[in-house]
Amino acid sequence: MRTFAIAALAASAALSACSTTGGREEEADASDRxxxxxxxxxxxxxxxxxxxxxxxxxxxxxxxxxxxxxRDGRIVQIGQNLSAVADATxxxxxxxxxxxxxxxxxxxxxxxxxxxxxxxxxxxxxTQPNTAEVWAEHSVWPQDPGxxxxxxxxxxxxxxxxxxxxxxxxxxxxxxxxxGARTVEEMKFPGAPQSLxxxxxxxxxxxxxxxxxxxxxxxxxxxxxxxxxxxxxEYNRRVQAHAESGEGDPPDRNLExxxxxxxxxxxxxxxxxxxxxxxxxxxxxxxxxxxxxIAAFHHAVxxxxxxxxxxxxxxxxxxxxxxxxxxxxxxxxxxxxIPFVHAAGxxxxxxxxxxxxxxxxxxxxxxxxxDARRAGLNISRGEAWTWLGRNPARALGIEDETGTxxxxxxxxxxxxxxxxxxxxxxxxxxxxxxxxxxxxxRRQPPYSDFELGQSYREGGQ
Amino acid sequence: MRILAxxxxxxxxxxxxxxxxxxxxxxxxVTNTGAGVIENGDVLIVNGRIAAVxxxxxxxxxARVIEAQGRYVTPxxxxxxxxxxLNEISGSGAPDDASVEGELVSAAADVARAFNPAVSAxxxxxxxxxxxxxxxxxxxxxxxxxxxxxxAMDGGPDSIFRERAFMVLELGETGAERTGSSRAAMWxxxxxxxxxxxxxxxxxxxxxxxxxxxxxxxxxxxxxxNGQGLFLVRMESAADIRRLIRFKRDNPQLRFVIHGGAExxxxxDELARSQIPVLLDPLSNLPDRFxxxxxxxxxxxLLHRAGVPIGIAPAPGTVDAHQARLVLQLxxxxxxxxxxxxxxxxxxxxxxxxxxxxxxxLGRxxxxxxxxxxxxxxxxxxxxxxxxxxxxxxxxxPLSSRQTRLRDRYNPAGRR
Numbered sequence: 001m002r003t004f005a006i007a008a009l010a011a012s013a014a015l016s017a018c019s020t021t022g023g024r025e026e027e028a029d030a031s032d033r034x035x036x037x038x039x040x041x042x043x044x045x046x047x048x049x050x051x052x053x054x055x056x057x058x059x060x061x062x063x064x065x066x067x068x069x070x071r072d073g074r075i076v077q078i079g080q081n082l083s084a085v086a087d088a089t090x091x092x093x094x095x096x097x098x099x100x101x102x103x104x105x106x107x108x109x110x111x112x113x114x115x116x117x118x119x120x121x122x123x124x125x126x127t128q129p130n131t132a133e134v135w136a137e138h139s140v141w142p143q144d145p146g147x148x149x150x151x152x153x154x155x156x157x158x159x160x161x162x163x164x165x166x167x168x169x170x171x172x173x174x175x176x177x178x179x180g181a182r183t184v185e186e187m188k189f190p191g192a193p194q195s196l197x198x199x200x201x202x203x204x205x206x207x208x209x210x211x212x213x214x215x216x217x218x219x220x221x222x223x224x225x226x227x228x229x230x231x232x233x234e235y236n237r238r239v240q241a242h243a244e245s246g247e248g249d250p251p252d253r254n255l256e257x258x259x260x261x262x263x264x265x266x267x268x269x270x271x272x273x274x275x276x277x278x279x280x281x282x283x284x285x286x287x288x289x290x291x292x293x294i295a296a297f298h299h300a301v302x303x304x305x306x307x308x309x310x311x312x313x314x315x316x317x318x319x320x321x322x323x324x325x326x327x328x329x330x331x332x333x334x335x336x337x338i339p340f341v342h343a344a345g346x347x348x349x350x351x352x353x354x355x356x357x358x359x360x361x362x363x364x365x366x367x368x369x370x371d372a373r374r375a376g377l378n379i380s381r382g383e384a385w386t387w388l389g390r391n392p393a394r395a396l397g398i399e400d401e402t403g404t405x406x407x408x409x410x411x412x413x414x415x416x417x418x419x420x421x422x423x424x425x426x427x428x429x430x431x432x433x434x435x436x437x438x439x440x441x442r443r444q445p446p447y448s449d450f451e452l453g454q455s456y457r458e459g460g461q
Numbered sequence: 462m463r464i465l466a467x468x469x470x471x472x473x474x475x476x477x478x479x480x481x482x483x484x485x486x487x488x489x490x491v492t493n494t495g496a497g498v499i500e501n502g503d504v505l506i507v508n509g510r511i512a513a514v515x516x517x518x519x520x521x522x523x524a525r526v527i528e529a530q531g532r533y534v535t536p537x538x539x540x541x542x543x544x545x546x547l548n549e550i551s552g553s554g555a556p557d558d559a560s561v562e563g564e565l566v567s568a569a570a571d572v573a574r575a576f577n578p579a580v581s582a583x584x585x586x587x588x589x590x591x592x593x594x595x596x597x598x599x600x601x602x603x604x605x606x607x608x609x610x611x612x613a614m615d616g617g618p619d620s621i622f623r624e625r626a627f628m629v630l631e632l633g634e635t636g637a638e639r640t641g642s643s644r645a646a647m648w649x650x651x652x653x654x655x656x657x658x659x660x661x662x663x664x665x666x667x668x669x670x671x672x673x674x675x676x677x678x679x680x681x682x683x684x685x686x687n688g689q690g691l692f693l694v695r696m697e698s699a700a701d702i703r704r705l706i707r708f709k710r711d712n713p714q715l716r717f718v719i720h721g722g723a724e725x726x727x728x729x730d731e732l733a734r735s736q737i738p739v740l741l742d743p744l745s746n747l748p749d750r751f752x753x754x755x756x757x758x759x760x761x762x763l764l765h766r767a768g769v770p771i772g773i774a775p776a777p778g779t780v781d782a783h784q785a786r787l788v789l790q791l792x793x794x795x796x797x798x799x800x801x802x803x804x805x806x807x808x809x810x811x812x813x814x815x816x817x818x819x820x821x822x823l824g825r826x827x828x829x830x831x832x833x834x835x836x837x838x839x840x841x842x843x844x845x846x847x848x849x850x851x852x853x854x855x856x857x858x859p860l861s862s863r864q865t866r867l868r869d870r871y872n873p874a875g876r877r
Contacts (some may be wrong), residue, residue, distance in 0.1 A: 067665040114747045114748050114749040115748050115750060116749050116750070129623050145747065145748055146747060149746060189699055202552075202553060305871060307873070322787075323784070324783055324864070325549075325550055325554035325581075325582060325782065325783035326550070326551050326552050326781065326783060327550060327551070327553040327555075328552075328555060329648070332867055333864075333869075334864045334867050334868050335864065335868070336864075336872070337869050340871060340872070340873055342875045343874075344873060355747050355749070356744050356747065359744075359746075360744075360794070363790065363794075363844045366844045367790075367844050367845070369845065370844070370845035370846070370847065375868060375872055375874055376872065376874035376875075377873070377874050421844070421845060422843060422844070422845075423790060423793025423794060423796065423797060423842055423843050423844045424793065424796055424797045424843075425797070426797055429497050450748075451748065454754055454755065
């Protein structure tokens with residue numbers, strides 16, 4: 001850990017230059033901004049030195065009695081007995097734990113916000129099986145009170161997906177849970193790739209089969225994926241041919257095809273809802289036929305059955321610790337799914353898919369870790385935190401920015417009251433880009449306009 | 462002759478069990494009684510019941526001795542609300558006895574007639590330390606949600622130990638939706654239904670019929686309407702709870718438990734005075750329904766402090782058939798948000814037993830109580846802890862399930 005120091009100094013010098021421009025993430029003139037691009041700006045922060053913590057770095061390591069220095073939104077140094085920089089806020093974390101901010105790769109906050117009523121049910125454009133043209137960010141309600149609860153649970157990055165009614169549900173977006181944001185663009189994680197949400201299994205065939213339209217079966221699902229990718233490959237060919245030749249009119253814009261072409265080109269990461277191992281294996285065959293990559297299978301309840309295949313293919317599995325039985329494709333869920341995937345050398349991720357679960361993903365990881373050990377697997381706490389740190393960052397294409405604690409990374413940091421693999425642990429402090437965005441016990445009005453002025457809430461919570 | 466042989470066989474099955482004596486030695490015994498926690502305590506079990514609890518008990522000759530080695534020894538958890546045993550798989554169009562559809566019956570629905578102790582969720586649940594559960598339908602077409610039952614998790618043919626233990630009564634948003642989409646209709650209909658039930662069978666025999674209930678539902682509702690049964694009332698908002706307290710004042714013979722109560726903290730003192738127990742979800746903190754706008758994480762702590770009897774159960778709308786085992790995690794989170802440990806543990810053991818009227822035989826480690834005893838490898842409210850021994854009525858339960866069979870088949874550590 002001490003060897004980080006030199007690199008950290010260099011990084012901090014480079015970064016402090018950045019801060020003189022006002023701490024804005026994007027210096028570009030607003031008028032030059034591409035439509036829909038991120039306008040996220042970190043909150044103002046002071047240099048902060050956290051001392052004497054047990055650090056789980058999200059990359060597999062655990063370090064005791066360790067300090068962490070953040071400045072200008074980045075981690076500058078991690079090690080023992082660090083000296084404070086001028087004007088640094090010093091936080092004594094003796095007896096407490098420090099981890100990277102948690103990344104949830106599967107959330108519907110904002111698109112299925114609370115309160116959940118007909119008018120706010122914005123997550124599934126279930127009007128046809130291929131709606132690759134829709135973007136989840138255009139359904140996100142930034143005032144969803146769920147964002148504030150998620151931050152209190154240590155979340156600093158979350159990926160918002162459309163629902164799973166369709167074969168192609170649309171594009172997902174990686175957000176910062178910026179409390180008080182007025183636009184979704186203020187929440188968009190700068191530079192994070194979009195995703196495409198696809199869905200295997202029961203959901204699409206139930207939704208459309210029930211309308212006596214395709215897909216009504218598993219084979220109908222696969223035909224739907226293949227036909228769409230075949231068309232996208234052709235669309236891609238025509239777009240590229242026109243770009244190279246410059247002759248004639250370009251092909252008509254087709255938003256659905258643009259998304260699928262983005263997957264084929266590697267610009268858009270594929271997040272595929274798929275429970276059953278055999279269906280994941282078929283999905284992998286499709287990826288080979290059309291030569292695209294799958295970033296992660298989500299709700300991958302049966303990944304433990306094909307962990308070797310997933311390791312070989314380099315595909316992540318986003319999983320619950322113990323959900324099972326709520327439908328036949330979740331029937332073979334076991335509590336050791338996450339650690340069995342991990343043990344095979346594949347990329348294991350703990351995800352929530354829930355506005356409640358997102359508030360305590362640390363406990364989900366804890367359950368999986370405990371069951372791993374009972375099953376005879378030797379997994380450390382540090383390794384287990386990769387399920388909430390490096391691995392979800394990788395699946396979202398932001399592993400160079402967040403998910404791990406290392407010099408130069410975004411200072412997304414949680415101070416836990418105690419070992420976060422405990423039911424009793426709570427996030428005492430959450431930092432996003434070095435700014436304190438949650439402090440346990442601090443009484444303040446709710447960030448969401450929806451909750452403001454509801455008299456019973458004003459008493460604080 | 463054949464009958465006699467069968468009888469002898471049945472006796473043979475029961476007799477050794479009935480004679481069984483077990484001493485659990487040197488545990489951290491959580492009694493849930495005035496005796497509190499006994500360090501290095503012993504629990505003596507004879508014939509399925511607790512015979513003694515103390516610091517130094519002597520094993521009777523022939524007793525089986527289980528060394529607890531300082532581990533937690535506790536009453537088994539009581540899942541205060543679930544759909545356990547009412548389906549094998551809840552979705553996918555699989556058969557689901559939890560959901561009662563159509564207008565044929567509502568109050569008369571009786572889950573004791575549907576419970577299947579052989580579903581795989583029972584074994585999955587008990588190996589996590591849950592030994593008893595209250596089960597109820599997920600819903601009916603009316604505000605009357607049907608009759609719930611209390612069941613043991615031993616998976617045996619006699620798992621149901623109290624039929625018709627309570628009547629589910631939806632008196633919040635869900636009840637309103639099912640009654641003209643308005644609370645304004647719901648309460649008058651409730652009052653009319655109670656009259657129908659009290660006047661059963663007279664008004665039905667006379668040909669007058671019920672004002673709102675069919676004959677089957679009126680018959681089923683009658684004992685509850687006469688105060689001989691417990692209403693499990695699903696409601697969340699403070700305004701609804703105040704209405705219920707007022708209704709109870711006018712109908713003192715009726716017995717209520719609230720399930721939900723996300724905003725109960727706002728009326729904690731009134732609830733404490735009325736001594737209506739609340740079965741609440743310590744994770745309920747989102748304004749996901751308008752009746753839960755002021756849900757907050759320290760609801761359990763605030764109610765306990767005010768003297769309201771509490772139990773822990775998943776919030777209405779999140780009750781299921783597969784995850785009743787998570788009640789202990791729920792209780793741990795209540796501790797994280799201010800509820801004292803003893804109160805939290807009681808809220809998943811003694812609290813539900815008391816609320817359902819079986820607190821005289823379940824939920825405590827005390828002489829005469831059913832020997833539902835669990836030994837844990839850690840603090841039972843910690844997510845990383847698990848049972849090492851589970852006894853139900855003195856009988857040791859297998860710590861295996863369909864899930865552990867799958868685990869062992871695919872375990873990379875090589876256990877098969």
